Amino acid sequence: MYDDVFIHLKDRSKEDEVADINVNTVNKYFGDVHVIKDISLDIKSQSFTVLVGPSGCGKSTMLRMIAGLEDINSGTISIDGQVVNDLPPKQRNIAMVFQSYALYPHMTVFDNMAFGLKLEKRSKDEINERVNEAARILQIEDYLLRKPKQLSGGQRQRVAIGRAITRKPKVFLFDEPLSNLDAALRVQMRVELAKLHNELDATMIYVTHDQTEAMTLADDIVVLDTGIVSQKGSPLELYDKPNNMFVGGFIGSPKMNFMPSKILSKSADSTEVDIMGMSKISVPKLSASSSEGDAVTLGIRPEHLVVNGDSDGSWESKVFVVEKLGDVTYLYLEKDGEPLVAEAEGHSDIKVGDTVKVGFPAGRCQLFDSSNQAFK
Amino acid sequence: MKKISLSSILSQLLLLFFVIVWLIPTFGLFISSLRDKDLLAISGWWTALTTTEINEIYRMSGMEAQIEEDGYFKIKGTLFEENSGKKIESFGINSKKINEFMIGDIAIFKNESEVILDQDGNYEWRSKSEFQNKKGKRLFTTSLSPPSFTFENYREVLFKEGIGRAFVNTMAVALPSTLIPLIICSFFAYSLTWMKFFGRDTLLAIIIASLVVPLQMSLIPILSIYNDFGALFGVAAKSYPGVWMAHTGFGLASTTFLLRNFLKSLPNEMMEAAKVDGASHYDIFLRIIIPLSIPAFASIFILQFLWCWNDLLVGLVFLDQVPSEIILTAKLKELLGSRGENWEILTTGAFVSMTVPLFIFFALQRYFIRGLVAGSVKG
Structure with missing residues (x-):
């Protein structure tokens, strides 16, 4: 009986850690180019949402606006009910994984993963514990003392993901994380990302141009086309009932x-x-x-x-x-x-x-x- | 098999040509600086390893040195300094016939005194009657001098001629004049590259434009500003801080430009990752930019340091030509005027001034090349 209560409490605390994301009529211009046109999105807590679309559709821009790396021209983005338009990335409680891994080449894997924690001035023990746990989840414990250039592409991407995990953010943002990997590795990492999402129960937003990744990973897919949301729904909804020709043509292979x-x-x-x-x-x-x-x-x-x-x-x-x-x-x-x-x-x-x-x-x-x- | 093409042969030959053109004068200077000053005056450095025939005039000791022995009054002595290694081939007692006698011959003066000389320069001058000469007679020797190298020139130049002090002065000018702009410019280049602010591109354009402004143009205006400023605070216009500031100002544009080119080549995503990790600009600069920029810093340090080290004009204008302030290049120029005939001083002084650039070049040459191609090739 007490166990049940504890489990309940545990679940509650988990829910507190993760966050809904609200995007409300957001616009973005690059000079005269209107790249994001009045987009509104609701991203549920603990969901895996994939933003998908052809290159130039604004999906990466959308992600970077959520991350706080791009300014928003109008509209609001809120995380967990708090409007974050003017907050720098570090105050948004997010972590981001980049396409090019963006590891710090002069630091070891351990230091790469501990960088954010060190900036937060965490204790040494806590840093050790968190980095080791992330390394265990991603199976990179053997490489902790290596430099990024001594790692293969897949290992580097794991480190990049590990760097995101250690900070225990509310939201994970992935910007085409697998597109630098070869085909076989991409399939393997895809499965591991799905496993990771189950393990972490965090809100994840994932940008890709690969509809297979979108279909396999997503709880919700958001198809973007030239700055507007073409359709949002579960993978099978999009597959069975595309709203328009663009979605119909984009989802499914061939x-x-x-x-x-x-x-x-x-x-x-x-x-x-x-x-x-x-x-x-x-x-x-x-x-x-x-x-x-x-x-x-x-x-x-x-x-x-x-x-x-x-x-x-x-x-x-x-x-x-x-x-x-x-x-x-x-x-x-x-x-x-x-x-x-x-x-x-x-x-x-x-x-x-x-x-x-x-x-x-x-x-x-x-x-x-x-x-x-x-x-x- | 490596393919040998005409162009690669040509480029190798060209390289060889440049190496020779650069190496021969340097090597010559180095050898000359180590040679005996007398040898240096009469033969070129390429003869340094062969024996050289030299003609010299020595004067024997006067009457005070005479002793009475075996019925003769004798004056004994040696012409050469100890361990000179010189071997006399022939000698004379008359400036018109300097090769009159061979070793072993007895030369007889008009007053019937006679002299014998061995090849090491030991002489015995004897006479039946007592010597009345206050000064000894002259001997003209022709001797073969073996190759001899000495650090005497360096001792002379460094401690007596003031080159040593000038060397220290130049260090005191060049080091801060390199480090100050490097520190300022690294912050500046970072902000120009990775921070967004109003007028950033204009600022960059101004910096690039100022690269082409010749420093000669601004020397005098700056000095006059220094004068006014110095008068205001009662300090001398010409001083080390002044020359530091001048070098810093003149180096600012190129240093910023080179550093910015390097920083620009660092991946943008890495900075963004750091931002997401919670790093402020200061954190990014300190923990990511600085460690990654060491090669760029090193190469820019080299360029700026060599520029300051070899500079004459700025040092002449902004420093007084007094021993405590004169820099190497100015000192050498001064020696060229006052000691123009003392080659041993000039060659040695020149070589002393070259040691630092040479050391830097050999110790840091990989950074040197990287610096020259900074921004053009992605490392």
């Missing part, structure tokens, strides 16, 4: 196929469209703003295209490239403009030049209107 289509007719619960003049399909999605004859775009993911099987709408198409990856085979089908990618089974015997029948179940596709917004 990317969603887009096909020009036309609305043939509308009914109470579905819309009938014509796909490139090759096929007709009735889609259970509606948009108030569309009318018969409008040009729309139909989006369908490669994995939802059915090759030589039963489907709602189907047509025949010629294969001009076959990519065999073992578990799946990607077929590149002829289409005006960009090719259509379809996923077939791993040991498919379809060859280049073959003609295949492709189609898809009506429920799997997305419709986007002329302003690229999705039909609900």
